[in-house]
Amino acid sequence: MSVGRDAPLAVLTSRVRIEEKRIFDALERRNIPYCHLDERDLSMALADEPVPWAALINRCMSNTRSPYVARLFEARGVMVCNSSQVIATCGDKLLTSLALVQAGLPTPRTAVALTPEAALEALDRFGYPAVLKPVSGSWGRLLAKVNDRDAAEAVLEHKQVLGSPMHSVIYMQEYIDKPGRDLRTIVLGKRVLCAMYRHAEHWITNTARGATTTACEITDELAELSLRVAHAVGGGALAIDFLERADGTLLVNEVNHTMEFHGMMAATKVDVADALVQYVLEVAEL
Amino acid sequence: MSNCPECDAQVSITADARVGEIVTCPDCQTELEILGLDPAELALAPEVDEDWGE
Numbered sequence: 001m002s003v004g005r006d007a008p009l010a011v012l013t014s015r016v017r018i019e020e021k022r023i024f025d026a027l028e029r030r031n032i033p034y035c036h037l038d039e040r041d042l043s044m045a046l047a048d049e050p051v052p053w054a055a056l057i058n059r060c061m062s063n064t065r066s067p068y069v070a071r072l073f074e075a076r077g078v079m080v081c082n083s084s085q086v087i088a089t090c091g092d093k094l095l096t097s098l099a100l101v102q103a104g105l106p107t108p109r110t111a112v113a114l115t116p117e118a119a120l121e122a123l124d125r126f127g128y129p130a131v132l133k134p135v136s137g138s139w140g141r142l143l144a145k146v147n148d149r150d151a152a153e154a155v156l157e158h159k160q161v162l163g164s165p166m167h168s169v170i171y172m173q174e175y176i177d178k179p180g181r182d183l184r185t186i187v188l189g190k191r192v193l194c195a196m197y198r199h200a201e202h203w204i205t206n207t208a209r210g211a212t213t214t215a216c217e218i219t220d221e222l223a224e225l226s227l228r229v230a231h232a233v234g235g236g237a238l239a240i241d242f243l244e245r246a247d248g249t250l251l252v253n254e255v256n257h258t259m260e261f262h263g264m265m266a267a268t269k270v271d272v273a274d275a276l277v278q279y280v281l282e283v284a285e286l
Numbered sequence: 287m288s289n290c291p292e293c294d295a296q297v298s299i300t301a302d303a304r305v306g307e308i309v310t311c312p313d314c315q316t317e318l319e320i321l322g323l324d325p326a327e328l329a330l331a332p333e334v335d336e337d338w339g340e
C-alpha cells in the first residue's frame with residue numbers, strides 16, 4: 001500500500017534488501033500509509049517547495065550520502081531516523097570512540113596518528129598484534145590486523161599509496177583475542193530490543209562476511225551498557241557491537257546507525273523491522 | 287519469470303518480490319534488480335559503492 005508521495009512517513013532506500021522488505025511488510029501489516037523513496041530519484045529544494053513528510057526512515061547505504069540525506073530532510077522539518085547528529089558520530093570511528101571514551105565506556109585501547117611514522121611509534125608503545133581501521137569504513141572493509149612492525153609498515157605504505165585523504169588519519173586499536181564470536185545488541189530509544197552472538201573463525205565477525213548468529217540473553221549488565229552506549233552517541237535506532245576480553249569483560253567495538261538486522265531476526269525471532277517502525281511512529285508522533 | 291539480461295537464463299520471481307529488490311541469477315550469479323513486477327522486468331543491479339555498508 002505504498003501510497004503516493006504525500007504519505008506522512010517516507011522510507012528512503014538504496015537497495016531493497018531483506019531489511020527494507022521487512023520494514024515495508026511491517027508498515028503494511030499496521031496499515032500505515034508510506035512513501036517509498038529511491039535515493040536515485042531523490043532531489044529536494046532547500047526551500048520554497050513544500051515537503052509532505054513528517055518522518056523519514058533513512059535506509060541509505062552510502063556513508064557519504066546518508067548524512068546529507070538526513071540533513072536535507074531535517075532542514076525541512078522532517079524527523080529522521082537516525083538523526084544527522086547520530087549518523088555523523090556513528091559514521092566515523094574516531095568520533096564514535098571519542099564519544100564512548102568521554103562517557104567512560106569500555107572500548108579497546110585506541111590511538112590515532114596522522115603520519116605513518118607517528119603511527120609506527122604509537123604501535124611500538126601499544127604492542128602487537130594491533131588492528132588498523134579506516135575511520136569511515138564499513139562492512140569490515142580495509143581492516144588490517146598487524147602482528148608485528150614489518151606488517152604495520154607494509155599496511156601503512158599501502159594506505160599512503162591508496163592516496164585517499166581519509167587514509168591519512170590512522171586509527172589504531174589493540175587486538176582483542178575474542179572467543180570466536182562477538183555480541184550485538186539492538187537499541188531503540190530507551191529499549192534494548194534483542195541481542196545475539198556472531199560466530200566466525202575469522203577475526204572479523206561480520207554477518208556480511210558469513211558469520212553465523214545465535215540468540216543471546218540480555219543480562220542486566222548488557223542492557224545497562226547498551227543504553228549508556230546509545231546515550232553517548234545521541235540515541236536512536238542502533239546496533240551496538242561488543243567484543244569480549246578473555247575474562248569476559250565487554251568492550252564496545254562499533255555502533256551502527258543504519259543497521260542490518262536479518263541475521264538478528266533469524267537468530268532471535270524478534271521482529272526488528274516491526275519494532276523499528278513502532279519506534280519511529282512513536283518518536284514522530286504519527 | 288523473466289530473463290537474465292546478462293546470460294538470458296530464466297530467473298523466477300517470488301510472489302512476495304518487490305520493485306527495487308535485488309535477486310541473484312541462478313546461472314551466472316549476477317546481481318539483478320527487479321524494475322517491474324507486472325510484467326516482470328530485470329536489470330543489472332547498481333554496483334555496490336565503496337562507501338556502502340553498515
Ligand SMILES: [Zn+2]
Nearest residue numbers: 290293311314
Ligand atoms: Zn544470468
